[in-house]
Amino acid sequence: MTSLELHAVHKHYGPVAVLGGIDLSVAAGSRTAIVGPSGSGKTTLLRIIAGFEAPDAGRVSLGGQLLADGPGMVPAHRRGIGFVPQDGALFPHLTVADNVGFGLPRNTPQRAERIAELMDMVALDIAMLARRPHELSGGQQQRVALARALAQRPRLMLLDEPFSALDTGLRASTRKAVAQLLGNAGITTILVTHDQSEALSFADQVAVMREGQLVQAGCPLELYLRPRDAAIASFLGETIVLPAQLAGGWADCALGRIAVNDGQRSGAAQIMLRPEQLQVVQVPAEVAVHGTDTGACYGAVIDADFGGSVCVLSVRLLRGPGAVPLASRDGEAWDAPLLVHSPGLHAPATGDMVRISVAGQAHVFSG
Numbered sequence: 236m237t238s239l240e241l242h243a244v245h246k247h248y249g250p251v252a253v254l255g256g257i258d259l260s261v262a263a264g265s266r267t268a269i270v271g272p273s274g275s276g277k278t279t280l281l282r283i284i285a286g287f288e289a290p291d292a293g294r295v296s297l298g299g300q301l302l303a304d305g306p307g308m309v310p311a312h313r314r315g316i317g318f319v320p321q322d323g324a325l326f327p328h329l330t331v332a333d334n335v336g337f338g339l340p341r342n343t344p345q346r347a348e349r350i351a352e353l354m355d356m357v358a359l360d361i362a363m364l365a366r367r368p369h370e371l372s373g374g375q376q377q378r379v380a381l382a383r384a385l386a387q388r389p390r391l392m393l394l395d396e397p398f399s400a401l402d403t404g405l406r407a408s409t410r411k412a413v414a415q416l417l418g419n420a421g422i423t424t425i426l427v428t429h430d431q432s433e434a435l436s437f438a439d440q441v442a443v444m445r446e447g448q449l450v451q452a453g454c455p456l457e458l459y460l461r462p463r464d465a466a467i468a469s470f471l472g473e474t475i476v477l478p479a480q481l482a483g484g485w486a487d488c489a490l491g492r493i494a495v496n497d498g499q500r501s502g503a504a505q506i507m508l509r510p511e512q513l514q515v516v517q518v519p520a521e522v523a524v525h526g527t528d529t530g531a532c533y534g535a536v537i538d539a540d541f542g543g544s545v546c547v548l549s550v551r552l553l554r555g556p557g558a559v560p561l562a563s564r565d566g567e568a569w570d571a572p573l574l575v576h577s578p579g580l581h582a583p584a585t586g587d588m589v590r591i592s593v594a595g596q597a598h599v600f601s602g
């Protein structure tokens with residue numbers, strides 16, 4: 236069942252078109268992450284959904300109820316939508332109890348019990364209720380902000396970069412806890428984030444925005460493995476993009492002959508691999524340089540960046556029998572170093588020769 240539906244949403248600020256016709260469907264109880272470069276319109280879209288801004292044109296509906304149709308709209312406080320901003324925006328002079336209960340009228344039956352229940356939902360100890368926000372950690376403050384938004388029993392929760400101020404470990408654990416609690420409560424959620432790995436791990440659906448357009452939306456794995464173009468591909472993670480000649484589900488490229496995920500296309504095309512699809516094994520230099528195995532692809536490690544569990548290698552391909560660099564579309568020989576993610580322990584070192592193999596299929600960019 237669809238919960239949120241956006242249809243042809245447009246927004247200008249003065250002469251600048253900030254949103255150029257956004258269509259988006261969000262299933263009830265699901266989690267969607269909106270990602271995109273700075274200035275692409277993510278926050279503006281969230282504010283239109285929340286009702287803090289009106290679209291110039293286009294419709295927003297939630298659970299079948301029309302919330303905005305062009306500038307005519309249901310006010311924010313009547314939408315049943317929770318909003319957690321980047322900094323939590325807690326009231327510094329109020330206690331945690333008063334922050335959480337801010338939207339609950341004083342005469343709400345069993346108000347104190349409801350506040351305690353909300354604290355429990357966000358896994359905060361009720362002993363913290365008497366504290367003020369500055370006496371909490373960043374992660375605890377974000378949970379209070381979430382509890383305050385949950386107090387309204389929202390149909391939809393909007394999270395605008397709520398984890399960005401937290402350090403790496405706390406960020407991951409808070410994100411996981413928030414995802415779990417919203418999932419358990421069955422609340423449809425939209426997260427805006429700059430962090431592509433956060434989007435991929437948090438969401439059922441990732442929507443990529445660019446210059447006010449929604450350029451692709453889909454499940455995380457689909458977007459990661461089948462991005463529509465090279466810009467989306469590199470926005471969602473590191474890429475290896477190679478010119479190739481396609482035929483019958485195979486690509487001839489600088490890595491030799493590899494399988495592709497489009498058996499219909501033929502002729503010149505750009506293909507993409509993720510660095511973790513490449514595997515390298517160190518080989519003696521004479522094998523790499525003088526080997527006779529025409530199916531093999533060899534390279535020289537020109538840089539090894541040890542990062543703990545993963546070592547990122549830059550590998551320059553050798554122009555051996557199985558690895559003939561092809562001309563790219565603009566006629567240049569393709570000889571950029573390849574990025575390879577190798578397990579950190581026992582990774583090849585700078586200067587080593589390696590044999591390269593490809594796991595899985597390469598993705599063919601359309602067009």
Ligand SMILES: Nc1ncnc2c1ncn2[C@@H]1O[C@H](COP(=O)(O)OP(=O)(O)OP(=O)(O)O)[C@@H](O)[C@H]1O
Binds near residue numbers: 271272
């Ligand atoms: N109230 C406003 N008046 C004029 N221009 C605005 C206003 N709010 C946003 N903009 C412009 O609209 C564009 C989109 O802004 P928005 O905040 O939606 O982008 P974003 O993708 O959320 O960016 P970021 O990731 O940096 O937060 C930007 O160019 C911004 O300068």
